[in-house]
Amino acid sequence: MAEKDLSADVALAVRKWQKKRGALIMVLHEIQGRLGYVPREIALELSKQMNVPLARIYEVLTFYNFFELEPPAKYVISGCMGTACYLKGTPQIMQEFSRLLGIEVGQTTPDGRFSLTTVRCVGCCGQAPVVLINGEVHSKVSPQDVPHLLAQCKD
Amino acid sequence: MARTTSKTVRAKLNGIEVVVPEGTTILEAAEKVHLKIPTLCKHPDLPPTAACGICIVRVKGTNQMPRACCTPLEEGMEIQTHDPEIVEIRRKVLELILSKHPNECLTCGRNGTCELQSLASDFGIRQQSLPSIVPDLPKDESTRTIVLEPRKCIACGRCLTVCQELQNVWALSFLERGIDTRMAPAGDILLADSPCISCGQCSAHCPTGAIFEYDETEKAWELLRDPDLHCVVQIAPAVRVAIGEAFGYPPGTNLTGKLYAALRYMGFDTVFDTNFGADVTIMEEGTEFVKRFQDNQGELPLITSCCPAWVDFMEKYHSDMIEHFSSTKSPHEIVGVLTKTYYCDRKGLDPSKVRVVSIMPCTAKKYEIQRSDDMFASGYQDVDLSLTTRELARMIKQAGIDFASLPEGECDPMLGLYTGAGTIFGTSGGVLEAAIRTAHKLLTGEEFDSLEFQPARGLEGVKEGRLTILGREVRVAVAHGMGHVEDVLDRVRAAKENGDEPAYHMIEVMACPGGCIGGGGQPYGITDALRLQRAKGLYTDDREREFRRSHENPYVQGLYSTFLGKPLSEKAHRLLHNSYKPKPTYRR
Numbered sequence: 240m241a242e243k244d245l246s247a248d249v250a251l252a253v254r255k256w257q258k259k260r261g262a263l264i265m266v267l268h269e270i271q272g273r274l275g276y277v278p279r280e281i282a283l284e285l286s287k288q289m290n291v292p293l294a295r296i297y298e299v300l301t302f303y304n305f306f307e308l309e310p311p312a313k314y315v316i317s318g319c320m321g322t323a324c325y326l327k328g329t330p331q332i333m334q335e336f337s338r339l340l341g342i343e344v345g346q347t348t349p350d351g352r353f354s355l356t357t358v359r360c361v362g363c364c365g366q367a368p369v370v371l372i373n374g375e376v377h378s379k380v381s382p383q384d385v386p387h388l389l390a391q392c393k394d
Numbered sequence: 395m396a397r398t399t400s401k402t403v404r405a406k407l408n409g410i411e412v413v414v415p416e417g418t419t420i421l422e423a424a425e426k427v428h429l430k431i432p433t434l435c436k437h438p439d440l441p442p443t444a445a446c447g448i449c450i451v452r453v454k455g456t457n458q459m460p461r462a463c464c465t466p467l468e469e470g471m472e473i474q475t476h477d478p479e480i481v482e483i484r485r486k487v488l489e490l491i492l493s494k495h496p497n498e499c500l501t502c503g504r505n506g507t508c509e510l511q512s513l514a515s516d517f518g519i520r521q522q523s524l525p526s527i528v529p530d531l532p533k534d535e536s537t538r539t540i541v542l543e544p545r546k547c548i549a550c551g552r553c554l555t556v557c558q559e560l561q562n563v564w565a566l567s568f569l570e571r572g573i574d575t576r577m578a579p580a581g582d583i584l585l586a587d588s589p590c591i592s593c594g595q596c597s598a599h600c601p602t603g604a605i606f607e608y609d610e611t612e613k614a615w616e617l618l619r620d621p622d623l624h625c626v627v628q629i630a631p632a633v634r635v636a637i638g639e640a641f642g643y644p645p646g647t648n649l650t651g652k653l654y655a656a657l658r659y660m661g662f663d664t665v666f667d668t669n670f671g672a673d674v675t676i677m678e679e680g681t682e683f684v685k686r687f688q689d690n691q692g693e694l695p696l697i698t699s700c701c702p703a704w705v706d707f708m709e710k711y712h713s714d715m716i717e718h719f720s721s722t723k724s725p726h727e728i729v730g731v732l733t734k735t736y737y738c739d740r741k742g743l744d745p746s747k748v749r750v751v752s753i754m755p756c757t758a759k760k761y762e763i764q765r766s767d768d769m770f771a772s773g774y775q776d777v778d779l780s781l782t783t784r785e786l787a788r789m790i791k792q793a794g795i796d797f798a799s800l801p802e803g804e805c806d807p808m809l810g811l812y813t814g815a816g817t818i819f820g821t822s823g824g825v826l827e828a829a830i831r832t833a834h835k836l837l838t839g840e841e842f843d844s845l846e847f848q849p850a851r852g853l854e855g856v857k858e859g860r861l862t863i864l865g866r867e868v869r870v871a872v873a874h875g876m877g878h879v880e881d882v883l884d885r886v887r888a889a890k891e892n893g894d895e896p897a898y899h900m901i902e903v904m905a906c907p908g909g910c911i912g913g914g915g916q917p918y919g920i921t922d923a924l925r926l927q928r929a930k931g932l933y934t935d936d937r938e939r940e941f942r943r944s945h946e947n948p949y950v951q952g953l954y955s956t957f958l959g960k961p962l963s964e965k966a967h968r969l970l971h972n973s974y975k976p977k978p979t980y981r982r
């Protein structure tokens with residue numbers, strides 16, 4: 240969905256879903272799926288094309304955790320908050336990430352490179368505590384490993 | 395809520411038998427038998443949001459505890475509205491809300507008028523029993539008309555319903571959900587970047603201090619304290635019949651004389667009346683109408699433009715209507731510009747040393763005074779400061795004036811003496827009615843005998859009427875509350891597209907339901923009953939005036955004969971008219 244033909248792309252998604260129930264949500268899903276977030280310009284364009292107030296679109300976007308309003312960071316770091324990982328120290332690990340990156344969980348660094356999130360149990364409790372970086376599992380992590388993990392996220 | 399059903403239900407509330415139309419809620423039924431169920435999120439103007447839960451009642455013989463505000467009474471129901479357990483649950487609900495609410499009553503603008511505060515008082519809350527978790531959300535003062543303080547929001551949903559449904563503006567919404575739910579401008583931007591039209595209806599309906607007028611009372615005191623300045627004040631029509639509510643008078647009491655006196659007491663050097671400006675507006679707008687109607691110069695219908703929130707709405711959402719808009723300025727702008735030209739000239743005052751403060755029922759007027767270069771037609775800012783009725787009430791109290799015992803005062807007639815036509819500007823339909831009184835004279839040379847034009851009166855969202863002038867049918871419409879304007883405009887557009895006769899010849903639009911008497915800056919507690927009482931106050935004022943038609947105002951006649959020439963003269967155009975331009979709905 241390139242910026243230049245934004246309205247055409249939105250129009251396409253709108254046409255595909257408009258006759259169906261819950262069209263707004265489906266269109267937003269499609270945009271989220273393709274871009275990894277729903278940019279403000281697209282929400283505005285959608286508001287025009289579907290004749291839905293922007294206020295309503297943002298009600299939907301912020302109601303469901305699924306939707307992102309900011310572009311995804313290059314490296315998404317997710318600490319597992321399953322019981323085993325939690326007890327074995329995910330909070331301390333996340334604190335160390337926070338300290339080194341200068342952001343809280345749920346935020347993205349201003350340069351758009353890192354974001355910190357948490358996930359529910361990823362099902363590798365034997366490896367606890369577990370951290371995911373762009374989906375890749377790192378097991379038995381300790382706070383001391385954090386600088387090393389960050390160093391691996393090059394460019 | 396009006397329902398059309400002939401069926402009734404019979405039920406009991408605390409053992410008292412009631413018979414009510416089917417569909418009546420438990421809350422409405424309780425009111426009929428003088429039982430007061432506490433409410434917080436429910437507002438009489440709005441459909442229930444059922445957000446707070448404080449209105450729960452018990453259905454006897456069941457374990458149901460429905461919310462009275464949104465549950466219809468059913469045949470044979472036996473309702474208990476109060477018992478120790480119900481009161482305890484309500485108290486818990488209240489304590490939960492309070493745990494999320496900052497404990498800042500002493501420094502809050504709603505201290506004394508807050509509905510949450512008064513419930514806490516009624517329930518005898520004496521301590522904060524739950525840990526306090528007040529969200530850390532910033533204040534938004536970007537519009538300089540309406541202040542949002544989401545920390546104080548209790549998520550009742552009234553403002554959203556007002557802004558989305560009543561006003562169809564969609565500037566406000568809830569974001570996120572559950573305990574994180576917060577009120578915010580559409581898409582989490584500053585209110586100034588949103589489609590907000592500054593009508594202030596959200597602030598008039600919010601139960602707490604979360605939405606508030608931008609307070610400029612301190613600025614007014616500064617002007618009044620400055621010995622080098624000549625301070626001029628003017629009061630809008632709707633202010634005089636509402637301000638009394640802040641001093642214990644019944645709604646609708648006309649306090650014009652006391653207001654004049656109080657304003658002088660506060661230190662204003664000259665006291666004018668916006669009603670005079672309304673008379674001038676009618677001279678100009680009436681003449682515009684005649685030109686379009688008789689001489690085919692310009693589009694019909696002519697649409698009124700004295701409500702700045704409506705102008706803003708039109709520029710953002712309906713800019714195809716610009717050519718239909720009357721170019722005449724609103725009454726307080728007219729008094730402003732005439733003060734700094736005509737009045738200064740006659741009194742030998744230096745306009746750079748004169749400040750004009752307008753007291754308005756309105757938050758949008760705060761925006762209007764700088765809305766375009768046209769608002770500086772005198773060479774200075776024509777109106778320097780615009781305060782709401784609520785702000786003036788506070789200032790009167792701060793000044794230590796015993797309003798009740800204050801003898802009546804007089805205004806300065808030069809831009810102050812007004813007719814009945816000027817005073818009814820404050821209520822929906824009044825501008826149209828005033829315009830008819832003068833346009834009739836301009837078109838036929840004869841007075842509009844009946845004076846009163848009933849189809850324009852009342853609280854119906856869209857009012858339509860017809861009259862005959864010079865054998866031609868004149869179709870008029872009145873809409874108030876932005877949610878009602880769409881239908882009327884669609885009819886105008888359809889007629890245009892089909893090449894038909896214009897759907898109407900003149901349309902009056904006011905952003906606030908009921909017009910300015912129900913304005914966003916008026917004393918709290920608005921209901922339809924209150925709107926009718928305030929309107930009645932103005933209609934009574936109209937009937938009691940010596941002159942009831944704008945063109946009969948001797949000071950208006952003097953203004954034209956000695957200064958402006960005639961309506962729509964070159965000078966009148968330069969000073970009293972303005973233009974419009976399309977605006978983006980979202981500034982981001």
Ligand code: SF4
Nearest residue numbers: 557590591593594596
């Ligand atoms: S002032 Fe009017 S338009 Fe603006 S947010 Fe409030 S209700 Fe909506």
Ligand code: SF4
Nearest residue numbers: 547548550551553600
């Ligand atoms: S801002 Fe006021 S009216 Fe709006 S939801 Fe919050 S408490 Fe209710």
Ligand code: SF4
Nearest residue numbers: 701703756906910913
């Ligand atoms: S109707 Fe009156 S009070 Fe309401 S926004 Fe318009 S001018 Fe202001």
Ligand code: FES
Nearest residue numbers: 435446447449463
């Ligand atoms: S008043 Fe009924 S739920 Fe709030």
